[in-house]
Amino acid sequence: MTSMPQPGMARCIEPAALQALIDLLAQEGYLIVGPTRQDDAIVYDRIAGLDDLPAGWTDVQAPGHYTLVRRDDDAFFGYAVGPHSWKRFLHPPVETLWRALRDGDSFTLAAPSAPAPRYALFGVRACDLRAIAIQDRVFRDGAHVDHAYADRRRSAFIIAVNCGVAGGNCFCVSMGSGPRADAGFDLALTELIDAAGHRFLLEVGSDAGAALLARIDNVEASMADVDSAKAVVSHTAAHMGRHMETRGLKELLQGQPQHPRWDDVAARCLACGNCTMVCPTCFCTTIEDHGSIDGSSAERVRTWDSCFTLDFSYIHGGSVRTSTRSRYRQWLTHKLAHWIDQFGVSGCVGCGRCIAWCPVGIDITEEVATLRVAVEAGNEAGHEHD
Amino acid sequence: MMPTMDGDAWRPSVYRVARVVREFEEVVTLTLRPEGGNRPAFMPGQFNMLYAFGVGEAAISICGEDEGQGGFVHTIRRVGAVSHALASVSEGDAVGLRGPFGKGWPLSEAERGDIVFVAGGLGLAPLRPAIEHVLQHRSHYRRVTLLFGTRNPHTMLFESDFGRWRRGAEVDAVVTVDQADAAWRGSVGAVPALVPRATFDPKETMAMVCGPEVMMRFAVASLRDAGVPAESIHVSMERNMKCAIGLCGRCQYGQDFICRDGPVMRYDRVASRFSIREI
Amino acid sequence: MNTIEASLRDHPLFADLEDAMLRQVARCARTRHFDAGQYLFREGGPADAFFLVRQGLVALEAHAPGGVAILFSTLGTGEIVGASWLVPPYRWMFDARASTATHVISVDAACLRSQFETDHDLGYALMTRFLPAFVKRLHATRLQMFDLYGGPTS
Structure with missing residues (x-):
């Protein structure tokens, strides 16, 4: 032995x-x-x-x-x-x-x-x-x-x-x-x-x-x-299938809430929430209270929820994030930027699940890269005419 | 000040409804006392999660402290199933309560200076304990102004308090309504328009603002215009809160969790997202 | 500095106006007093003056059938009452009634407009003071229109 x-x-x-x-x-x-x-x-x-x-x-x-x-x-x-x-x-x-x-x-x-x-x-x-x-x-x-x-x-x-x-x-x-x-x-x-x-x-x-x-x-x-x-x-x-440039990513995303690129991804995103369900770090939940029909007992149940649902941001009067644009922006910016402020670490681990299980194949690495190129090229909304 | 509830902030404690006051229309004020033991301490601006048995839970700001009886006072408007159930309780009923949660108004930082409270509608509720605190420690503050905007003269929240607040000119309380009737002798128009008419030293002022987000944006613009520094303005934000302890993720406002980092937030720290849609 | 010049200087609108220009405005200005309930002007009347509120509260009203006045705005200390004197046909669109005893500086519109015609610098200096006040009032009116405090059921 x-x-x-x-x-x-x-x-x-x-x-x-x-x-x-x-x-x-x-x-x-x-x-x-x-x-x-x-x-x-x-x-x-x-x-x-x-x-x-x-x-x-x-x-x-x-x-x-x-x-x-x-x-x-x-x-x-x-x-x-x-x-x-x-x-x-x-x-x-x-x-x-x-x-x-x-x-x-x-x-x-x-x-x-x-x-x-x-x-x-x-x-x-x-x-x-x-x-x-x-x-x-x-x-x-x-x-x-x-x-x-x-x-x-x-x-x-x-x-x-x-x-x-x-x-x-x-x-x-x-x-x-x-x-x-x-x-x-x-x-x-x-x-x-x-x-x-x-x-x-x-x-x-x-x-x-x-x-x-x-x-x-x-x-x-x-x-x-x-x-x-x-x-x-x-x-x-x-032999990594993909690459994400993380240099300055937090500042890049937090500085671009109004960038027209969000409209581009919103045109493809179905707001189905698959990415959040398969993501190993997404932690958001909803809390539901149930009461028995005779009123004798009740329970509180926590279930996974997704920032892509309309209900997620509901306050009396309506949802804060009604557009797909704002919901995708919320997810991506939270995952790759706000998370660092909140927990001292990025919320992305590079597992690629959100890419594979997106029904329309939205690729988080590509979205980040395209946004970076657009921002660095100084692209803004609107057109200039001669 | 964090609550202690058997070490588990998920679990509500049982409180009894001691008093129900109908304010107007769909708005009631409840006095809630803990069943056994004392209620936890709170800071003006914090909120509790109130639970209607079997129906659900809602985040409600604390609007008073039940003078010596060891309870909380909450003002509730019927807007959904939970608030409807809470607003329909009778004296003696049991409700669940956990809290208090969140960050409150900067009342110690405001000492030795002027205070301007700007409230719109039910936004007066979380400012009410701050006003009471200032009255209890009146010598710690200089000029105190309350600018309150409401819909019409029939939707005057805490009407009976105004007389007491104004007594001896302790608080310069101005009320403005969006829609007046023939009997109204006060101001008409949006509450931010009252800011330039108020007397305060902008560089030595702490402004505390609570109301619908649109109203707060206009109010902050008026205060900035009057020369109040961004870091001296505090706003109380609202987002969907389910857990109140930073675990459910729903109340995110940029990098902040409103339940944990708010609801009271220093304006300069949120200025960059204050006017961005759907944040 | 005479009394009317000093009163104008005390009003926030003219706090930082050049002395020479202040004197020009003062030539068109006088102080007036309105008891509670008295009208500063009436809808349809000639907009021949504007009013700087020194102390008091002025209610703007429109009247409707049945004799009911619709009170939609009040203007107080440090504010300017009246905009119609700036744009043809120089007619008041609403009633302005003193809600409380109100002290104002009344500025003759024709007098000031004629000075604007010959002195564009004065016109420019005053417009840069009038316009922000009116734009802010427009913003506040929009906010008032939103009916923010009624809750979602209303």
Whole structure:
């Protein structure tokens, strides 16, 4: 038996050991969620083992486009990201905040009955680790703590995966969020498939990760394996599908609320809100209060909402943002500019989901680049006549 | 001053309706007292989230403090399902309340100078506790002016307070209406037009403005025109608030969350977006 | 500086007018007093003067069938009452009634207009004072039209 694994050290494991890891997590009571192939997309769902993973599949992504095709190997993680992100577990789409019961002429509040499951998030990409860290700032690290989020987050076990392929819409390198997972995980995998076989380089990110690793078969990673893992990430970094120039982006966007370019994107945008639903950092919600028909009980439910809906900005008398132009501007400016003022970090992680799942293929990187060119060229609304 | 509600700002506490005053038309003023314990302290300009059981919750500014009885006073206009339910309560009914939230008026910064309050319609409600504070600490302030615009003489909010505020010329309170009737002896016209008629030292004045956004834009223009520096003007903004604690994202106004960074905001900090549509 | 010149100088409209020009205006000006309820002018009458309010409140009204006056604006201390004297046919469009005892400086319109014709510098200096006041009043009137305080149901 080798020495006890420590945070920061690299080990090497076989696929069978990865199955053993999943089994151990299940024994520990974790609800394990990871990538599965459903409805021609890779989505995160409950998994029992390696058989549930989309082995041998990859995705082809472009603006408004996502398809799965076979790979010529059996890689477990040979794809980028699909429509789901991990926020559906840590910041669920529908969440009961409290229930209340009529109590004579008053009422009393009770906590929601079901305690949150302890999640093991299996196969978290670097961009999504950053997204989780960003939502931590929103829900956990501000003046008001969302206790339910903080509880789910505290009890979660995270197994990251360094990306072996760059998707056609990926630009994590531009956002400084990937493709290598460098923090925020318990264990991080790099999948290696070569003449030496199918195996995983495994890095330890926490004491909990180290403790779990100690219970599965592992060997010290060879220098060759460490180099191979580095090469995998470098190759991915060199093949980003997209690029976003972030230099001066906050000032650029905050200085251009009236730019005619917003009208151009508004002419294409359907205001469907898909981008906000697939975005791993979009956190906005609505709060609904429901009462039972006999008036004896009530509950407050929080659901994901989108700044693209008319209702989002409704104040008595009407909505503040009635035009698609203003709603797209709100989303993009919040994501890439205001977010930095609010949370000290950009709200974009470069995952490219909003590009793939936009029904009309609006590309956030292209919108930013076009706006930048237009602003730098001094284009303004209106025409000059001779 | 942040509320403490079992450590969970999502959960309303039960308050009892102690008094219901019908102001006019669809506007009522409620006095709410906590069921057990004391209400949390508040600053004039802050708001509470009021909950009608099973119907929903609305952000309502605090318009008074229930003199020694440990409650909050709120003025509500029936505009939607929630405000309709809240405006229809009777004495003794239970409602939910969480708060107070947000930033209030700069009453300590305003000390030793003049104050100009500019209010339009129900915008007088969040200024009322500020006016009361100034009266309680009258010697800390110099000239105090209230310019109040309302629709017509029948929509005079807090009419009974005006006499008290004016007593001994403690507050120079001027009311103007959009539409007058034959009996009206006061001013007619938009409230920003009262600014040039008021007496204050613009460089030593703190202006506090609350009303519909359009009215606030005009009022700020009048105050700037009168020589009041942008950093001495404060406005109370309104956006859709659901959580009141900066988590739901709905009340964003540029980089600010109105629930957390407002509702009272220093004008120079919002000037660049003040006139931009649909922000 | 005589009394009327000093009164003009006290009014915000002429606070920074050149001395020579102030004297020219003063030649057309006199102080007047209106008791509460007295009319400064009536709709349809010749717009032969304008009024600078020194103290008091003036109500502008239109009259409608049934004898009901529609009071749409009040003008107070430091403001100017009357614009129709500037544009032909120099007829008042509304009634102006003193709401309270009101002290004004009344400026003879024909006297001032004839000085404008011969002294464009004076005309320009006064127009740059009249126009902002009237534009601001136009803005305020628009705001008043919005009926902002009625709430969405109204």
